[in-house]
Amino acid sequence: MQAASKWSKIADGNVVLEFIDVTLRGCAQVMFQNNPLTGLLFFAAIFVGAFAEGLPAVAFGSVLGTAVATFTGIHLKDRKSWKAGLYGYNGCLVGVALPTFLEATPILWLCIILGSVVSVIVTICIADILKTWKVAALTAPFVLVTWTMFLASYAFGGMNITTLPVPNLPHDLIAHNSNLFDGIHWLDGTFYGISEVFLFSSVIGSVLLLAGLAVSSLWAAVFAFCGSLLAILVATVLQAEHSNINNGLYAFSAVLTAIALGSTFNKPSWRVLIYTLIGVIFTVFVQGALNTVLAPVGIPTLTMPFVLASWLFLVPNKDVMPAHRQ
Numbered sequence: 001m002q003a004a005s006k007w008s009k010i011a012d013g014n015v016v017l018e019f020i021d022v023t024l025r026g027c028a029q030v031m032f033q034n035n036p037l038t039g040l041l042f043f044a045a046i047f048v049g050a051f052a053e054g055l056p057a058v059a060f061g062s063v064l065g066t067a068v069a070t071f072t073g074i075h076l077k078d079r080k081s082w083k084a085g086l087y088g089y090n091g092c093l094v095g096v097a098l099p100t101f102l103e104a105t106p107i108l109w110l111c112i113i114l115g116s117v118v119s120v121i122v123t124i125c126i127a128d129i130l131k132t133w134k135v136a137a138l139t140a141p142f143v144l145v146t147w148t149m150f151l152a153s154y155a156f157g158g159m160n161i162t163t164l165p166v167p168n169l170p171h172d173l174i175a176h177n178s179n180l181f182d183g184i185h186w187l188d189g190t191f192y193g194i195s196e197v198f199l200f201s202s203v204i205g206s207v208l209l210l211a212g213l214a215v216s217s218l219w220a221a222v223f224a225f226c227g228s229l230l231a232i233l234v235a236t237v238l239q240a241e242h243s244n245i246n247n248g249l250y251a252f253s254a255v256l257t258a259i260a261l262g263s264t265f266n267k268p269s270w271r272v273l274i275y276t277l278i279g280v281i282f283t284v285f286v287q288g289a290l291n292t293v294l295a296p297v298g299i300p301t302l303t304m305p306f307v308l309a310s311w312l313f314l315v316p317n318k319d320v321m322p323a324h325r326q
Contacts, residue, residue: 007036018083019070026066026088030139030197031209031224031256032264033216034084041212042198046096048208049200057099058200061112065095068116076124090123090142091116093198097146097302100199102153103160111159115145133315139256139303150299167298173241184236185246186229193228193251197303201247219263227251227258227280234284250287253306257283260310266321275313275320283309 011021024039031042043063050059069091073082081087094115102108122141130137153159191206198205213221231254235245244250262268262276286305294301 011036019067019074022083022085023063023066023070023088025083025085026070027062027085027092028212028216029085029089030092031213031220032259033213033220035212035216038212038216039085041208041215045195045202045205045208045212046198046200049195049198049202049205052202052205053200055099055200057104057108058096061095061099061109062092062198063095064109065112065116066092068113069094069120072117072120076120087120087123090119090137090139090145093139093142093303094119094146096198097142098149101150101162101164101300103162105158105160107158111149115149119145130311134318135311135314138260138307138310140307143302143304143307146302147299151297154298165295165298165300168295170292170295173239180236180239183242183246184232186232189232189246189248189251190225190228192246192248193231194224194248194255196248196252197255213259217263219268220259223258223262223268223276224255227255227262227276230254230258230277230280231284234281238284238288240288250284253287253301253303253309254280254283256303256306257309257313260306261313265314265317272321279309279313282312 007021011017021036024036024043025034026039027042028035028039031038033039046062047059050056050062066088070082070085070088072091073087076082076087095112098108098112098115102111119141122144123137126137126140149159150164153161153164188203191203192201194206194209195202197209210221210225213224228248228251231251232245232248235250240250257279258276261279262272266272266275283305286309287301290301290305290308
């Protein structure tokens with residue numbers, strides 16, 4: 001704590017260090033943490049995962065997106081939110097997502113810059129709309145901006161698609177599993193569910209992300225891991241496609257839901273734990289529903305399942321939780 005306080009004082013006295021500090025906090029805020037060391041570990045995790053998957057543009061995109069969004073918000077009225085990194089995290093995710101699904105061309109980097117700037121504007125817009133219900137924008141700005149650019153990529157020859165899902169009409173999934181749990185990679189899948197928040201699958205990256213969470217909040221790390229494990233269990237019982245389960249694609253939104261409901265907007269307790277478990281289970285259903293809705297247009301759900309589930313659970317939070325923390 002003393003080291004963190006000392007760093008804050010040093011950063012406040014230097015414009016460059018302050019910008020670096022806020023940029024690091026912006027990355028940390030992807031998982032609701034206001035801690036520069038957490039952000040540094042998160043960036044390290046992104047670099048490990050991106051280079052392991054042969055996508056270095058994702059690593060550099062995350063830094064560019066966070067820095068651009070942070071710079072965009074530097075002159076806004078709400079200085080407190082800016083210093084906490086709350087204008088940077090959506091830009092971070094934009095910088096991760098675009099190079100994951102689109103070819104790294106000069107136009108892509110311009111799209112990351114534009115998308116990161118717009119993510120700040122959309123954050124303010126959604127926050128103003130939701131302030132009546134005292135609910136945060138969460139990662140909705142990232143999702144809306146990135147969806148727009150993904151859909152636009154089908155219309156523009158300068159935005160080259162690499163790994164966007166192939167458009168496909170909804171259809172029943174035929175399960176051929178004599179034993180529900182055959183072929184489920186529990187440990188790897190749980191870790192991948194954590195790293196897929198940043199759109200990569202890496203056990204080492206996930207360990208770094210958990211370490212980053214633990215540095216700021218041990219409860220956040222516990223809820224992240226348990227949320228991922230529970231989501232995999234629920235998806236397995238529901239007989240989702242095993243490859244998607246093993247790659248953490250049914251767990252990453254649940255991880256964010258678990259952190260949000262379990263340790264960010266509520267103080268951990270038995271009542272909060274039960275509420276969070278219900279929220280995580282419902283997030284898996286929302287994931288499946290959005291997978292079906294978006295299949296015909298060929299774009300990924302990103303973190304929208306988390307956004308929708310969390311909004312639905314956070315609006316009545318003050319009525320459900322006797323010791324509700326705003």
